[in-house]
Amino acid sequence: MSQEQKSSGSPIPGIVIGIVLMVGGVYLSGLTQESAVIKDLEAKGIPLNPGVTVAAIGVFLMLFPVINLFFIKPLHEAINERNESLERTFAEAESLRSEMETMRGDYERRLAASELAAREQIQSEIKKAQDLRAALTTEATQRADALVSRAQAEIESEKAKVVQELRTHVVDMALAAAEKVIGENMNDERNRRLVEEFVNTVEVVK
């Protein structure tokens, strides 16, 4: 901003000073043309003319505003514009980068959240599957145990039933044999003794 103020200052004093210096230099050149010092320097190979030098400075000071107007100032403005463009570009790039960083962070957070949710869901499903497997295994084991127990009980029951039927059959067979033997060996004497025994021992209990 200060540079702009400097460059935008009035050029008139410089031009006036340049004119003065140019006129003064021309006049001074006339005065010093015959000077011994100048001649001595020319003799030594140093062609120094102070009047010309001052006039040249004056011309330079007069031309400087023109140079400044047509070359330096546009160049300066172009540089400034370029700098501002670059600054804007950098700012936009920085903004985009910041936005991108924000979006990336957001994306990473979402991704992390999604991964976490997915992981939790997977763990939950795994736990459900494990629980279901354990429940099914337990149920199957219980059913198998119950079937085995029932089968064993049925086997024991059938075994006991068969043994009982066998014993009953043995009893029936033994008594049938006894009945046959008694029938074959029964005679009047034995029958008489049975009747007498009945008469002697029978009791009516009411």
Added chain:
Amino acid sequence: MFDARVSRRYATALFDAARRANVVRAVEDDLQGVQAVLDGDAKFRSVLMAPVVSAEEKLELLGKLFGDRVTALTMQVLRVMLEKHREPEIAGLYREFSALRRTSEGVTYATVTSATPLTPEQKDAVVARVAGQLGRSVEAQFTVDATVLGGVKVAFDNYVLDGTARGTLRRLRERLRYEVLKQN
């Protein structure tokens, strides 16, 4: 169709009339005779039970068979039953009348079963023993059943005194089966 309740009703009326006339034993003998003819003569039984034979013809037949052999009371009851078409119930009249008479006299009716016929002494001994145990008179009907193997069995009211070999075997079988069941 035989109906024991009808027989009992006629027997009760007959028993009351016979007791009033003091001819209970005579009437019972009459009924026993009628029952013996019914059981022993199938032809007479079929005629008596035939629905195609009229009541008058049946009365005439009964009059010829029993008119001069049974009391007037017995004949009167038979006539009434024929007129009421209660021929089948005549067969149960003797049993019901005897039961009423025994109840009236406090006599217990017993059935004595043996493998072979009992001698008169054995019959008397059995009846005397049962009567002594019961404390009242006993009338016994003796039957022979070879399947009892040996010994004697007396049945009266709802009681059975089983002194037969088959009864002993039956009790032994029940005892052994009980022991078998107890083992399980």
